[in-house]
Amino acid sequence: MIGILHRDGWLSHEWRFWRSQMQAYWWPLGVWVLLNVYGVFERGLPLWFWLTQVPLVVALPSWRRLRTLARAAVFMSRAPTFDTPHIQLWYHRELAGLIDPAEHVGCWEQRLAELTEEFGLPPRRPITILLLPTSSDLSWIVDRSVGATASRNGIAAGYNLLKKESSARETMRHELTHVLSAGWGPHSPAFKVEGLAVWAQRTGGGKPLDFRALAVLLGNKTLPLWHLLSPAGFDADRDYSYALAGSFTEFLIRTYGWALYRDFYRNADGDNYEAVFHQTFAISLVAAERQWRTELLAREREFGGELSVAVRERRARTTYNAWQFDQCLDEVIALDRVGRASPYVLWLSSRIYTFWGDYLNATLALGKVLGSEDGWVDDYRAALWLQLGELHDLLGEREQAVSAYRRCLNFPDDPHDEAGSPHERARARLVKPFTEPDLLRWIRDRWAGGSGSR
Secondary structure (H helix, E strand, O other): OOOOOOOOOOOHHHHHHHHHHHHOOHHHHHHHHHHHHHHOOEEEOOHHHHHHHHHHHHHHHHHHHHHHHHHHHHHHOOOOOOEOOOOOEOHHHHHHHHOOOHHHHHHHHHHHHHHHHHHHHOOOOOEEEEEEOOOOHHHHHOOOOOOOEEOEEEEEEHHHHHHOOOHHHHHHHHHHHHHOOOOOOOOOOOHOOOOHHHHHHEEOOOOEEEHHHHHHHHHOOOOOHHHHHHHHHOOOHHHHHHHHHHHHHHHHHHHOHHHHHHHHHOOOOOOOOOHHHHHHHHHHHHHHHHHHHHHHHHHHHHHHHHHHHHHHHHHHHHHHHHHHHHHHHHHHHHHHOOOOHHHHHHHHHHHHHHHHHHHHHHHHHHHHHOOOOOOHHOOOOHHHHHHHHHHHHHHOOOOHHHHHHHOOOOOOOOOOOOOOOHHHHHHHHHHOOHHHHHHHHHHHHHHHHOOOOO
């Protein structure tokens, strides 16, 4: 259903899955094949013994999608609906008292009308919208951390992303663009597909797309765009990749026009992107990237002090992910000094103080975070209350720790949290306090698994 039906067809998707598996896991797959050949031809095991394994192995890429289908079907069987000629809304029962279905569908229809006028292609059939209370609920259904997702003719989203008008507008236009463009051409690479969807938003976080791109470019290492054409390169830092993809797409449409860009979108895929780019625009990707960067950097003064704040925040995130904690904390302190430290960068400082064993300052920083009404904080309140409880345990303040763990259980769980379900961990902490050895294990796991920054 949502997020799992792809335009390329089932068999094509299966082949892409297995090609990626053979590239990533050629050694264990090769050993599996050799063991079966040895078992059949050298040990005399019956051929049926090997053949019975084949359906199980072939079904591996389908298992997650089948589970997602089952979970979505259960949700849809219980969800109230509201239909119009263009939109079919299925919404969670918890939202019945929070939204006016007719008004909510009206917002989707308004964005759909805008995009239909811009793209010139109306949808062929009604678009299905699955609306859940939070992103965590959606993540449970699709079995990956996501706030909203789209397939060929459907969209699923957490209502927490749609509460604010600016965020709702961006999310709706982004996901509707995926639906409208699903039949235009190959659904790869992500740099092309997401670039168009981000361009359709018109803004990112309420700011111009070039503002967002400048913030990540000036606050992070510079990577060539061809590096982002591979799935691994694009997924390494999706915030970075989305920002650059949207700004570069805006540059292409502004420079070469919508008609020429549409021809490029129809023909380019993950394998021929650069060749089709050169053929369509009569310029290489590298040369076009240079022009785009020159125009982008020329706008730096236009955005002034607000861009400086965004760059500092990006640097804080970049240095934190690189374990450059002193540099990260310098950026956080500089932002806090002028009253521009966001809850996110204050959370980074809390994690750094925790790493250093300064639990008191970590508690103070996390207290500021939890006192905020920021949307990011709302998404992670369960995990943040859990972390506050752990800090109180480390300070020997068991009563405050227990109170924080109980507060954690009052907010939506996040089963895709990097360290596991906050609710499960909070229940465990209510039985057994969090200790220094537990913290050291977390630090070692974080080092082994990468940065782990949200």
